[in-house]
Amino acid sequence: MNERRVAERLWLIVPAAGRGRRMGAELPKQYLALAGRPVLAHTLSRLHQAFPEACLCLCLDPGDAHFDAGWVPFDQWRRSPGGVERADSVRQALAALAGEARDDDLVLVHDVARPCVTVADLHQLLAVLREDSAGGLLASPVADTMKRDDGYERVSQTEPRRGLWHAQTPQGFRYGLLCRALHEAVASGLEVTDEASAVEALGLKPRLVPGRRDNIKITHPEDLALAEHILAAQQGTSSPNHIYEETP
Template sequence: MSERLWLVVPAAGRGRRMGGALPKQYLALEGQPVLAHTLARLHQAFPAARLCLCLDADDAHFDPAWVPFGQWRRSEGGSERADSVRRALEAIADDADADDWVLVHDVARPCVRVDDLVRFYAALKRNPVGGLLATPVADTMKRDDGRRHVASTEPRDGLWQAQTPQGFRYGLLRRALGEARVRGGDITDEASAVEALGLAPLLVPGRRDNIKITHPEDLALAGHILAAQRDEPPSSPGHLHEETP
């Protein structure tokens, strides 16, 4: 089986929920754009990987100097995340083999830990389907009635909050996203497209500080998380989780 690794980072979003003048991937975080932090984390974990960065065709903010990878290419993003990832897979089709691994990571998750990335990839390689980083739901979950009143309380046992990266073999992921496009409907992540094929991706426990910057207050929180991660003693591995075989 192939040991070649591709990284796909969708970064074509316009950050409407942030409400700022810049897309969230270009907002300043400790003096660097969010995108630069995210790519640096991925490079620390996988320096030999090949990167495909999905950018808006009219992106005027991107600077190639932020990319630390030696082998990388740019692909045109789509209107939705799944469209961007699908286009990235098409862009690498001439070079990727069906059994190459592809890890898709949100550009707005700059706090993912390097050891979580390495541990995640190791867990994937022992699994025939692929999987995703995720955390068990800790809070009580409420379902509304469409009018912002509680309709029911959902049991949280067995519920997980999906994170990224999400990783699958190239051939499987391209098939899953292709069939999802034909079926229509809302595909919010790669795992849901694979699930629609009748497969069960592996849930690899990750840390809760792998937050996604979505709302304005998340940017400040990400800054605090990065500072806290730097201040951790080098001898402290943090709280590691056991993977499901």
Template sequence: MTLWLIVPAAGRGSRMQADRPKQYLPLHGRSVLARTLARLHQVFPEAALRLCLDPDDAYFDPDDVPFSEWQRVEGGSERVDSVRRALSTLAGKAADDDWVLVHDAARPCVRREDLAALSQALEHEAIGALLAAPVADTMKRADARGRVSHTEPRDGLWHALTPQAFRYDLLRQALDAALATGTAVTDEASAIEAMGLSPLLVPGGRDNLKITRPEDLILAARILSLQSETDSASQGVEA
């Protein structure tokens, strides 16, 4: 069984107010995209990658891809469009029950142990799973005036993270059905949910942030430094 990775990286990142898409901003001496791909490769070195890029991308460097088997895919205007195009390249190659993991290009801080936990959870899972973190903050519902309408109970609320993993054929059917019915798809899990199915939530670190705004890049750099220090200390104890 082949493990397939899809990394949508065709966004323009306008909210970063930078001179280039956010996935190409420098992070610890490499681009955000390079850091993300390297982290995925550390846990899934044998996976086959589909990298979704803007057709006019002038910043991509193939040397940033550590995977031996990978293919560039023309990204769409929305994330779901990119994922669907990537899935179309797997026709005739992926088995219906192959796992497909979709991960945001702008999440370079996902922990290796969380990736491993997600992989382990899939061993006995029929539908699929996603990394997620329980909501810790008080949640407010706003009204049309931007004022608090009411407080949402946070019991049972989770922040959806990535990777999100689903069987190839199920994910393909779910995204196609969402497109046909006009169902809003904000992530892969939402398309699966629209089919009446319930993906498994796998607890992941809250430091698996998605770089969206300028301050997120600073925070990501600090997170990577702390993760590196923790790994070094752990290796020292083992030695």
């Protein structure tokens, strides 16, 4: 193992400042109950199972009154103020790591609303990222027929699905590259919906790392029940209230 890899640190950024308006719930979706615990607690637990030595930066709304530090299993972690958009939260988290993170340190950004990501997929992604300078992300090939609407909820055309992937998280890049990509996106007025699109704008091609389709993002009310069943299935039990513990 060379000196760069010995010195390399792994940073996790979890944006968790969203309001979750599409859920139509009183609480932000990261605090909704999932198998007896908040969604946020499940997500952080899964990341910790895969990367117990990583340093976590949790992006929270400055006025968040629901957060409980007892849900954080990491020894090394900090709270960072969340922004209006996901990209704002990630940029502020990267700024908070300045002076500690090295340019070649790996940074994984993971949606707080994806509690079903598996330890195996997390390990596979990290192995790929260590060998690819352009970074990468978990993703799954599109299986459904894709329709483009005409702006009025009618089919305009059918899009070929060959070569299309559903982007997931985590998405991972070297610290220096991710800082540059998000800075240039802001400077050019480019609207980015994920970290990969900012890196793509630099002319790079991040790796698509095949991940399980059950790495769903809780967005709509029905997703919460689905996530409970996924956690139960991953554990191999029929009870959706059984808390998942995956063996690394």
